[in-house]
Amino acid sequence: MKHAFEVENKEFIYTYVRQVDEHDLCRLEMRAFFGFDSPSNVIKSRLEIDPSRSPFMKERLEVLFSGSGLDEIIEQASAFVSHKRFKVTCLNSIALDSTAKLRQPERRSIEREIGEVIQGEADLFEPEVHFGIVMLEGVWYFGILQESEPIWRFHMQKPHMYSTALSTRVARAVANIAVPHPEGIRAIDPCCGIGTVLVEARSMCIDIVGRDINPLVCHGSRKNLAHFGLEGEVVKGPISEVTDTYDAAIIDMPYNLFTHITAEGQQDILKDARRITSRLIVVTIEPMDHMILEAGFTIVDRCVAKKGTFERQIVVCE
Template identity: 55%
Template sequence: MKNLTTTGEFIYTYAYHQDEKDLCLLEMRSFFGEDTEEKVLKSNRKIEPSRSPFIKERIELLFEAPALADIVYQAANIDLGNATFKVIFPKLNGLAPADQVDYTEKRSIEWQVGFVIKGKADVHQPDVVFGLILFGGRWYFGHYLQTEAVWFKHQQKPREYSTALSTKVARALANIAVPDPAGVKAIDPCCGIGTVLVEALSMGIDIVGRDINPLVVEGSRENIEHFGLTGSVDLGAIADIKQQYDVAIIDMPYNLYTNATESEQQEILKDALPVTEKLLVVTIDPIDYMIDEAGFSITDRCLVKKGLFLREILVCERSKMLQEA
C-alpha cells in the first residue's frame, strides 16, 4: 500500500447517556488532559478505543483539509494495490450545526472519496477501513477503527452482588486510575467481587486485589478465572500491605458483605497513605474531610448515577507537604 503515512494525530468520537456524562468527561481528562462536550476529540495520544466504554470510534489521521474537495484530491493519491477498502462517514450526535451532514449527503460523500481511491471497494469485509468526519469546520480522513464493547461481555459473572459497580463504571474507573499502563503497578485493596480487577486485567493493567472478607476474595478469584484472566487476589487488610504501588483504587465498603463504619473508612484511607501517592476513592458519603485528614488532596472528581443511587469518584494525590517531607 502506498501513500498512507499518518500525521500522528487522532480523532475520537464518543457516545454516552446523560447520567454518564460526568464520568465520561473525567475519563477524557485522564486520557487526554482535557475534556469536551462535543463528543468529538482530537489528540496526538493513541488510545485503544475498546479501552473506553464511551469511545465509539477512532480515526488515525492521514490528512485534514478545510474543504471536502481537498480531501478528495488527496485521497486520489492513495494506492491500495489489490487490497479492498471501505469509506465510513460516522453517525454522530451533538455536533455543532455547521458540522452536521444528513444521511443522504454522507453516503454521497463516501462514494466521492471512495471513487478516487485506487483499490477495490468492499462494504462487507474490507482489508482497509477509512473514516471521514467534518469537525470544527474542517474535514478529517484516516484509518477507521470501531470500538469493541469488552466491558459488556463481563456483565454476566459467576459471582456478583447488587451494589457492586457496573462493568461500565468499573472500566472507566480503571482508565481514570491508570490512563497509561506502561510501568504502572496498581492495587485494589478493597476489591470485593473483583469488578474493577476484571476490567483492569482485561486491558493489560498490572493490578492486584485484596480484601478482608474470605468470601469475596474467593468470588473475585472465580470471576477473574471465568474470563480467562490471570490476577492475584490476597486475603488481608490494607494495613498489612508492605509493597508500594503507583495507584490504589478503593471502592469504600458499604454492602451486605462488608459495611465499614465512619471510623473504619477513615482507617482505610490512612492506611492507604504509605501504600500509594495516587488514590481513587469511590464513595456514597461525603468524605472530603476524611481524605484531607488521611493526608491526601482531591485533584478531580465526578458523580456517577445508577437510578437514584449516587456514587462519587474522587481522584486524590498525596498532599504536597507530605511529598516534600
C-alpha cells in the same frame, strides 16, 4: 503515491456517545486520558488511546490528511493507494460538537465519492482496513478508522455477582481514571470485593492486584477473572498487611452500608492507602473529603456517577 500507513506527527480524532447521567464520569475519564477538560463529544489529540478501553468512546480516526473542502479530500484520496481491501465510512451520523449530523443519503454519497478514487479494492462487507471521513467545524479529515468494541458488555454476566458492586461500565471508567496510561504502572484494589474493577482493569492489560478481607469474595473474584480468561493475583487480607507500594490504588467504599465498618475503620483504610500509594481513586456514596484530607491526600479531581436517583462520588486523590 501515498501508502495508507505513511504518517508522521500522528493526530487522532475521538468521538463519544454517553447518556446524560454519564456525562460527568465521561468528562473525568477524558481529563485522565488527555489532560484537559472538554464538554464536547469529540476530541482531537496526538495521544493514541485504544477506543475500546473507554465505555464512552465510539470510534477513533487516525488522521492521514485534511482539507477545507470535500474536493480537497477527493483530490488527495485520488493519489492514495490502499494495498488492502478497504471500506470508507462517514462519521457525521451524529452531531459532533457544533457540527450538525449529515443525513444518510449525503453520507453514502460522500463515502462513494471517496471510495471510487482510492486506488485499491473496495470491500463493504469484509474490509481489511476501515477508512473514515469526518467534517468538523468546516474542515474535512480522512484517516484510518477504529471502532470501539464494547468489551465491558461481555463482563456483565459474571459467575459471581452481588447487587452493590459497581456496574461494569462505571468500573471500566474508574480503572481508566486510576491508570490512564498503563505502561510501567502498578496498581492495587485493596478492597476488591467480587472483582468488578479487577476484571475491567485486567482486560485492558493494567498491572493490578486485588485484595479483600472476605475469603468468599476473594474466591469469587478469582473465579470471575478466570471465567473471562484473565490472570490476576487476589490475596486474602486487610490493606494494613500490604507491604509493597503502588503507583495507583482504587478503593470502592459503598460496602460500608452493608457491613459494620466504623468511621474509624474507614479512616484507617485511607491512612493505609496513603502509606502504599501516591495516587488514590475513592468511590463512595457518602461525603469523605474530611477523611481523605486527614489521611494526607489532596483531592485533585472528582465527579458524580449517577444511575437514576442513586449517586456515587468518584474522587481523585494524590
